[in-house]
Amino acid sequence: MNKTLIRATPVAIAIAALSLYACGSDEVTRPDITSIQNVVVIYAENRSFDNLYGNFPGANGLQNVSAANSTQVDRNGAPLATLPHVWNGLTQTGVTPVVTEAMTANLPNSPFAIDDPKGFNTPISATTRDLYHRFYENQMQINGGKNDKFAAWADSGGLVMGHYSLNANTLPLWKIAQQYTLADNFFMGAFGGSFLNHQWLICSCTPVYPNADKSPAAGSVSALESDGVTLKVANNSPASALDGPPKYVLSGNLTPDFYAVNTMQPAYQPSGNKAAAGGDPKLADPSAATTLPAQTQRHIGDLLNDAKVSWAWYGGAWGAAVSAAQNGTTNVIYGANLSAPNFQPHHQPFNYFADLAPGTANRAQHLLDGGMAGAEFIKAIDAGTLPQVSFYKPQGNLNEHPGYTDVGSGDQHIADVIAHLQKSPQWNHMLVVVTYDENGGFWDHVAPPKADRWGPGSRIPALIVSPYAKRGYVDHTQYDTTSILRFITRRYSLPTLPGIAARDAALVSNGSKPMGDLTAALDIRQ
Incomplete structure (x- = not known):
């Protein structure tokens, strides 16, 4: 061998160094994913x-x-001459301004601004009526990706096409999105509502109700057409969306093969179902049709426990809800009159799992009280004592859900929580993800990619806030709710949950890419 071929001269070394610099030597010094030591997930509602x-x-x-890409069609596929009335009105008595059903007649068949001063002039501080956000209805509204039957299969008429004309001066989180990363191609993990999407947030799985046909829930098995997606329409259902909301033979909580897809209650308190008379006060009445048997699927908490990674779910008003269940005063805390805090038991997904049952060490360690208005969660933030992975669920009046709260209160609350996080001793090594559980029935013009029978559903907002987030960046990477779990499992070298593997396989088989894991939003070494 001619040794001169491998001899490093000073000139050669200098050239190599310059070449390394030109090729991006900063890649060597940039932090990698392990620099993120705390992950915080804030889960809002229905937008x-x-x-x-x-x-x-x-x-x-x-x-x-x-x-x-926005014209809505009727149930027979013909374009609607106008949007249907907003059935029962846009806002309720006691809300300013009051917008009655009659005032919503003859809306053009197009998206409209709810807060338009020349229109309904309903700001984000006003509570609008709720909308359908259910498993089969969401798929029927998406209509194979056309997104053109939102008004046809809604119980709220034209409200589905409503949006807000917002900016950094009117929406607190908008300003934060400008400073960090906003993901504009992020979809809800599952079709439908809050119950199922909370399950997908923690386990990428759909709950099961074994032998449901022989259970108290037997009457809640949905009646479907042969395609397995379309609900059977009742004989007395209005033929046109202009004549009234649709009626179904049975839009239930269960699929024909006994998966729970619409709101069921946890078997453990706090639950929307009281304890059985004379029964264990820590349990929900198992004879109630909406009490779901305890679940046993693997969830992200199990994986984190196995890897000895600390984690917690901070439920806003959780402590008050537990006390209310023990004292039989749930009607006060659960917002029977839609007053604060309006705690929602089906927004607490870990409470559905047997390994977190009342009395277990697992529950005591990981299901924590977020406090009223997040006070206990904020204490942990300020003290720098958050675990490595934290989930925070704001209480009902601060979660932005139509029907029982407004956008403005919840958005400001989350912005305030982020301000505390930015001052936390743990901030320099933190990643915060703010997103919404589902679309709340509101139309979006982007069709979700086709994957498996569970989702993904409609597009939702997501913000990535971190010292490591790209600044002033809009991330167009394809994500869904499971992307949060993808990031956590990548960061802590955890096994892949079965639902994530199945989702990716389904996406690829339908000609799409697997979902991203949020790292494209970060300025880190990949």
Whole structure:
């Protein structure tokens, strides 16, 4: 061998160093994913991307909406002459301004601004009526990706096409999105509502009700057409969406093969179902049709426990709800009159699992009280004592859900929590993800990618807030709710949950890419 071929001269070393610099030597010094030591997930409620962020600069928003991709069709497929009335009105008595059903007649068949001063002039501080957000209805509204039957299969008429004209001066989180990363291609993990999407947030799985046909829930098995997606329409259902909301033979909580897809209650207190008379006060009445048997699937908490990674679910008003269940005063805490805190038991997904049953050490260690208005969660933030993975669920009046709260209160609350996080001793090594459980029935112009029978569903907002987040960035990477678990499992070298593997396989088989794991939003070494 000619040794001169491998001899390193000073000139050669200098050239190599310059070449390394030119090729991006900063890649060597940039932090990697292990620099993130705390992951915080904040889970709000029921807003599509277009509903809140349709006017966000640089995002795929309302500027890309046209008659071709927004015109709503009737139940028979014909374009609607106008949007249906907002059945029962846009807002209720006691809400300012009051917008009655009659005032919503003859709405053009197109998206509209709920807060338009020349229109309904209903700001984000006002509570609007609730909308359908159910498993089969969501799929029927998406209509194979056309997104053109939201009004046809809604119980709220034209309200599905409503959005807000917001900016950094009117929406607190908008300003934070401008400073960090906003994901504009992020979809809810499962079709439908809050119950199922909370399950997908923690386990990428759909709950099961074994032998449901022989159970108290036997009457809640949905009646479907042969396609397995479309609900059977009742004979007395209005033929046109202009004549009234649809009626179904049975839009239940269960699939025909006994998966729970619409709201069921946990078997453990706090639950929407009281304890059985004379029964264990820590349990929900198992004879109630909506009490779901305890679940046993693997969830992210199990994986974190196995890897000895600390974690907690902080439920807003959890402590008050537990006390209310023990004292029989749930009607006060659960918001029977829609007053604060309006605790929602089906928003507490870990409470459905047998390995977190009342009395277990697992429960005591990981299901923590977020406090009223997040006070206990904020104490942990300020003290720098958050575990490595934290989930925070704001209480009902602070979660942005239509029907019982407004956008403004919850958005400001989450912005305030982020301000505490930014001052936390743990902030320098933190990643915060703020997203919504589902679209709440609101239309969005972007069709979800086709994957498996469970989802993903409609597009929702997601913010990635961190010292490691790209600044002033709109991330167009394809994500869904399971992307949060993908990030956690990648960061802590955890096994892949079966639902995530199945989702990716389904996406690929349908000609799409697997979901991202949020790292594209970060300025880290990949």
